[in-house]
Amino acid sequence: MNVNKIGTGIRGLDKMLNGGLVPGRAYIVSGPPGSGKTILGSQFLVDGVEGGERVLFVALEEPPNELKYNLRVFGWPIEGIEVLDANSDIRRFEPTPILEISTETEPMKFSAVPDDIRKTPDFESHEVSVHSLQQLLKTLLIKRAYTRVLIDSMTALRYFCMKDFEENVSTQSFMRFLAESKVTSLLTVETSEASEIAPEAFLARGEIRLYRMRDESGIKRFISIEKYKGSAHDEDIRPFDITAKGIVVHAN
Amino acid sequence: MLRGGLIPKRPYVISGASGTGKTILAMQFILEGLRHGEPCMVISLDEPPNEVKANMAAFGWNFDRLKILDATPDIRAHKRTRSVIDVGTTLDIRDMEEVKDIRQSQQLRTMEVSIHSVQKMMKQEFFQHYEKTKEKYQRIVIDSLTALKMFSLIGVDSRIMIQSFMRFLSELEATTYIVSEHLEQEAVETEFFLARGKIRLHKWLDGSTVKRAISIEKFRGSGFDDKMRPMTISKSGISVNPAGKIPLNSTVNGGLGAQFVETRLAEQVTKSIEKGFELVGECRSSGHDVSRPEMELTRAMLMVQRGQPYEAMDIVERVRQQLELMLPKPEKIPPPPPPAPEEARGI
Numbered sequence: 001m002n003v004n005k006i007g008t009g010i011r012g013l014d015k016m017l018n019g020g021l022v023p024g025r026a027y028i029v030s031g032p033p034g035s036g037k038t039i040l041g042s043q044f045l046v047d048g049v050e051g052g053e054r055v056l057f058v059a060l061e062e063p064p065n066e067l068k069y070n071l072r073v074f075g076w077p078i079e080g081i082e083v084l085d086a087n088s089d090i091r092r093f094e095p096t097p098i099l100e101i102s103t104e105t106e107p108m109k110f111s112a113v114p115d116d117i118r119k120t121p122d123f124e125s126h127e128v129s130v131h132s133l134q135q136l137l138k139t140l141l142i143k144r145a146y147t148r149v150l151i152d153s154m155t156a157l158r159y160f161c162m163k164d165f166e167e168n169v170s171t172q173s174f175m176r177f178l179a180e181s182k183v184t185s186l187l188t189v190e191t192s193e194a195s196e197i198a199p200e201a202f203l204a205r206g207e208i209r210l211y212r213m214r215d216e217s218g219i220k221r222f223i224s225i226e227k228y229k230g231s232a233h234d235e236d237i238r239p240f241d242i243t244a245k246g247i248v249v250h251a252n
Numbered sequence: 253m254l255r256g257g258l259i260p261k262r263p264y265v266i267s268g269a270s271g272t273g274k275t276i277l278a279m280q281f282i283l284e285g286l287r288h289g290e291p292c293m294v295i296s297l298d299e300p301p302n303e304v305k306a307n308m309a310a311f312g313w314n315f316d317r318l319k320i321l322d323a324t325p326d327i328r329a330h331k332r333t334r335s336v337i338d339v340g341t342t343l344d345i346r347d348m349e350e351v352k353d354i355r356q357s358q359q360l361r362t363m364e365v366s367i368h369s370v371q372k373m374m375k376q377e378f379f380q381h382y383e384k385t386k387e388k389y390q391r392i393v394i395d396s397l398t399a400l401k402m403f404s405l406i407g408v409d410s411r412i413m414i415q416s417f418m419r420f421l422s423e424l425e426a427t428t429y430i431v432s433e434h435l436e437q438e439a440v441e442t443e444f445f446l447a448r449g450k451i452r453l454h455k456w457l458d459g460s461t462v463k464r465a466i467s468i469e470k471f472r473g474s475g476f477d478d479k480m481r482p483m484t485i486s487k488s489g490i491s492v493n494p495a496g497k498i499p500l501n502s503t504v505n506g507g508l509g510a511q512f513v514e515t516r517l518a519e520q521v522t523k524s525i526e527k528g529f530e531l532v533g534e535c536r537s538s539g540h541d542v543s544r545p546e547m548e549l550t551r552a553m554l555m556v557q558r559g560q561p562y563e564a565m566d567i568v569e570r571v572r573q574q575l576e577l578m579l580p581k582p583e584k585i586p587p588p589p590p591p592a593p594e595e596a597r598g599i
Contacts, residue, residue, distance in 0.1 A: 033445050034470035061446065062472070063422065066262065070473030090371075090423060091416035117261075119423050159411045159442060190445045211557060213522050214467070219478035220522070222553075237550050 005231075006148075006184060009047030010040070012249025013208070016225055016234035021206070023147075024182040025229075026175050028154075028201050030189040031210030036221065036242050037188040038062075040210070041150040042071055042078070043246050044186050048148040049080040055148040056107055056140070057083040060128070060156035064113045071110075074246050079111035084140075086128045088160060089120040105136060107144075130161045130170045134177055141181045149183050154200050155190040168199050175203045205229045211237070223249055253468055253477040253494055258449065260390075262472075263421045263428040265443055268453030270433060273464065273485050275304075276311075277453065278393040278429045280489050283313050285391035291381060292391040293319045293426075295370060297399040300324050301351040311489050316349035319377065319389075323370055367400060367413050371420055378424060389426045396431035397443055414442040448472040454480065465498050518561045524568050525553050531575040540578045545571045 005020035014020045021027060029037045041057075048055040059067055064083045071078050084107040105126075120126075140146070151157065154171070162170045178185045189200050201207045206229060211222040224237040240249040258264060266274045275298075285292045296304055301320045308315055378389055394400075401410065421428045432443050444450060450469040455462060467480040482496035528549045532542045548571045555564040 033450065062448070066448065066473065069259070073473070073475075087419065088412075088415065090420045091412065117422050117425065120419070153445075155440065155445065156415075160415045163409055163412060190440050192440050211553075213556075214478070214480070214519055224550075235550070236546070237553050 007047050007051075008040075009043040009045075009050075010247050010249055012238065012240065012251035013040075013223065013247075015251040016223070016238060016249065017206075017228065018232045018234070021184060022230055023184045024179075025205040026178045026185045026187060026203075027206040027208065028187050028189050028204040029208045029210065030191050030201060030226075032191055032212050035210035035212040036240075036247055037190075037210060038067075038152055039071075039074075039242060040208070040247055041152055041186045041188055042067075042074075042076070042081075045081050045148055045150055046076045046078065049077055053147040054144060055081055056144075056146045056150070057081050057110075058086050058133075058137070058149065058151045059083055060086045060151070060161070061153050063087055063117045064108075064110070065115055065117055068110050068113045069115075073244065075244075076246070079109060081110050082107040082144075082146075083110055083113060084136075085118060086133055087118075088128045089125040091127070092125045107140065128161050129163070130157060130165060130174055133157070133161065134174060138177070138181070141183060146183055149178070149185040151178075151185060151187040153188040153190055155188070171199055172203055175200065179205075201227065210240075253466070253481060253492065254471060255475055255477075258427055259473050260427045261422075261425040262448040263418055263430055263446075264449040264451065265430050265432050265447040266451050266453070267432050267434050267444070267469075269455060272453035272455045273483070273490055274431045274433075274453060275299075275307075275395055276485060277451070277490055278395055278431055279304075279308055279313070279315070281429055282315070282318060282391055282393055283489075286315070286317055290390040291319070291385070291387050292317075292393075293321065293374070293377065293389050294393045294395065295321045295323055295374065296395055297323045297370075298396050298431075301346075301348065305348060305351050311487065313489075316347065318348040319381075320346065320348050320351065321370070321373055321377070322346075323373075367417050370400070371417060374424075375420075389424070392421070392424070392426045392428045394421075394428065394430045396433065398431070398433040411442045415446060418443065418446045453483070466492055517565075518556045521556050521561045521565050521568060522553070524565070524572070525549050525556070528552075528568055528572050528575065531572060531579070535575055535578045538578070538580055542575075542578075545575055 004022065005017070006023045007014050007020045008017065029040055031037050038061075045055040045057055057064075057067070062070075064085050067083065068078070084105070137149075141149075157174070158167055158171060175187075178187075187200060187204070204227070207226040209224050209226045211224070213220045213222070221240050221242070222237045223240045225233040225235070234251065238249055238251055240247055242248075266277055268274050279294075282292045282294060294304070299307075301322050304320070305315065374392075382388055397414070401414075421430075430443055430447065432441070447470070449471040452467050452469050454465040454467065457463070464483045464485065465480045466483040468476045468478065477494065480498045481492055481494055482498060483490060483492045528545070532546050532549065535545075536542045548567055552564040552567040552571070555561075555567070
């Protein structure tokens with residue numbers, strides 16, 4: 001493997017990426033629901049854990065307890081992944097002040113994640129905004145020196161955390177922030193069946209796109225590198241499977 | 253199809269066009285819970301409970317022990333002076349057993365339904381029930397979220413509202429079915445991507461008979477059967493044939509909604525693209541430069557993704573013709589060789 005690149009934890013994908021990802025940059029993983037974005041992202045983090053790196057899973061779409069349950073089937077060492085629960089609480093309708101995700105919120109290792117969902121406290125609701133999340137990540141990245149970060153998902157961040165901000169500008173700024181932090185990050189983006197190009201893809205240094213198609217023999221999955229700045233890459237759409245050990249890309 | 257059933261305590265979405273059987277599927281899920289003595293709750297937003305009751309009586313199902321929240325909005329008062337009241341503040345949840353006629357809109361005030369009021373109502377009932385019986389509701393059906401989205405005072409930040417509502421459902425730790433119609437294929441609907449699973453129902457015409465099918469589109473944390481399976485609605489409810497097959501062509505000729513046909517068409521085009529790729533392989537092994545047709549096929553694939561199956565089909569046809577020209581012609585059976593002179597000499 002190219003010494004300047006880092007692996008994704010998926011051999012076939014590394015091959016398509018001509019050796020892996022250029023570190024310190026932000027990449028998009030896009031695809032329709034159920035195409036395997038979260039699995040791909042987790043595999044990327046697991047690869048880091050196996051290499052002794054410190055990695056962070058920013059969970060915006062699913063509560064950590066469910067992620068832990070869902071990922072257990074692959075038998076990966078996920079215990080070493082640190083997860084930040086950035087799911088907003090249930091919203092309060094009374095005109096009481098809503099607290100932003102507190103900057104004392106700490107990521108925890110998957111091994112410490114409880115089996116049940118965290119409950120919204122009775123008298124205060126925490127809401128995650130892109131601004132508060134960015135603040136929090138900034139401190140965390142300095143304090144804990146993560147080398148890999150997974151944002152799952154950008155769609156949730158955009159849909160639920162940018163209420164008072166202009167969406168495209170905030171997205172741009174958030175991705176700029178990730179780039180300046182020099183951390184290698186994967187950002188998942190949900191696309192619909194007939195997808196338009198997401199603005200994130202336009203800003204990212206690379207886009208890995210997942211496809212999911214149904215025919216008589218079931219669901220077929222494909223993967224392509226839509227964009228990869230600063231590196232040669234496979235331009236074909238390749239089939240992949242989600243197996244008991246995770247994603248396997250058939251790069252030939 | 254779900255490899256044993258649903259993972260409990262999570263919200264799932266049931267989608268499909270109208271008349272595909274979403275409510276029946278949901279009520280059968282409730283029935284299963286009642287049979288095991290689990291407390292169940294239905295939030296009825298589409299139909300008044302009396303109609304739900306009548307419709308389900310046709311299957312001979314008994315829902316007397318089910319709690320049902322009538323969240324159908326009243327006739328709207330058109331006079332501006334009358335204040336609109338959220339449903340949660342006045343209505344109560346009742347046992348299905350007590351459901352009789354349609355609730356009449358009151359003269360002086362009308363009730364509106366919002367996510368907020370439904371949520372408040374559910375929470376109240378949930379905790380009251382827990383205090384009384386020390387039991388938590390285990391199965392909940394929201395029928396349907398589409399009604400709530402279309403007719404309620406949901407406001408501008410509807411995505412955030414739905415996100416919060418789904419969070420609320422997760423924290424209740426009941427297994428929830430959210431019935432939702434597919435409005436637009438284009439949009440990434442909040443409930444679809446937040447739900448931990450999505451079951452989709454299909455219906456189309458095959459000649460003059462209605463055909464039905466069911467498919468699992470997404471199921472977090474578990475493997476699942478990824479094929480579309482035939483489904484029927486009979487007197488005893490929905491039954492699925494987990495070994496049955498849906499022939500691709502039957503749905504295309506069926507003339508169901510354009511959207512569905514487009515999806516099926518996309519699938520068909522994908523298949524011919526795959527065949528195209530096979531041809532590419534053959535041509536390559538016979539020494540041809542196939543980079544161009546290969547790229548064209550990839551492009552066609554992307555066009556399918558971008559919702560242009562017809563354009564993609566044209567490309568695939570063209571490429572396949574080109575490729576077939578490259579292939580070595582199947583050798584004609586050589587005519588019987590003329591008698592060899594040697595042989596002739598031998599004689």
